[in-house]
Amino acid sequence: MIQDIAPYRLDTAYTPRPPRADSLLYLLHGKSVLAAESGGLLRLPRFCELPVPEADCRFLFALSGRDCFWCPTALSPAGGDYAWHGLRRAMERMPRAEAFAALTACHLAAWYRANRYCGCCGRARVPSTTERALVCPNCGDIVYPRINPAVIVAVTNGERILLTRYAPAHGPTEFYALVAGFCEIGETAEDTVRREVLEEVGLRVRNIRYYASQPWGIDGNLSLGFFAELDGSDAITLERDELSQALWVRREDMPRHCTQNALTWDMMEAFRTGRM
Structure with a gap:
């Protein structure tokens, strides 16, 4: 999965410092990232390559010792080889460690943008000097990065x-x-499993087993993967506002996805190959 980046390591400890020449820049516009074509892959800019003011760079994290920054004011390509690339497709063409860091940068950037002003008194927030938080200098309200828990469920029969x-x-x-x-x-995560399966496909499940988790920063989620067995009728009642299709597929007939990044893919492969 995309977070499996060993021997690289993403260090998210909040230790703000100025960028160096070789620091990576995650410049984001919505859910697109600024990158350049390089040997069939996408390459992120270094601080020394773009005319980005140091004062505008916000420290995000370190990727195996290399500091990574986000610049909220850099909203247009700087010319040359750089262009905007949709993050969902771009991460398939980036080194995995940089792609995972890009998802995490997207998560943090969205949080920073959404919390510029205090929801209690309306004053502009400022970054905490001691932790990853935004503080209101007027009323003292503090906000921390938002993480949305979600479940992914492999229902088997x-x-x-x-x-x-x-x-x-x-x-x-x-x-x-x-x-x-x-x-x-x-709700507990197990409650969510039961409710979502019943709401989306009209089925009941039992023997709910935790499989793995995945931070998915492009949507700000922490996805929790579960396997669950069908309990009762296998007749599907589709919730068409959420899904366009739902069907039972035998293990040997399962499609193979072109990505190895997502928890959903990993769970489907675990069933297809008999690991689950």
Whole structure:
């Protein structure tokens, strides 16, 4: 999965410092990242390559000792080889460690942009000097990076697994996916598994087992993967506002995805290859 970057390491400890010449710049516009073509891959800019003011650079984290920064004011390509690339496709063409860091940068950048002003009194927030937080200098309100917990569920019935496709308004439709949804207030992750499966496909499940988790920064999520067995009828009742398709597929008939980045892919492969 995309977070499996060993021997590289993403160090998210908040130790703000100025950029160096070789520091990586994550310049983001919505869900696009600024990068250059290089030998068939996408390469991120270094601080020394772009005319970005040092004072505008915000420290994000370190990637195996190399500092990474986000610049909120850099909203247009600087010319030359650099251009905007949609992050979902760009991460397939970046070294995995830099792609995972890009997702995390996207998560942090969205949080910084959404919390510029205090929700209690309206004053501009300032970064904390001691931790990853934004502080209101007027009323003292503090906000921390928001993380949205969500579940991904592989529903199985013997040698079959339930595959889905998103409705166009809810995600990519070209690939098969699994039942997924966000945790609600007052729910355990297991409660969310039961509710989402029942809401989206009208099925009941039992024997819910945790599989793995994945931070997915492009949406600000922490995805929790579960396997669950069908409990009762296998007749699907599709929630068409969420999904365009849901069907039972035998293990030997499962499609192979072209990406190895996502938890959904890893769970589908675990079932297809008999690991689950």
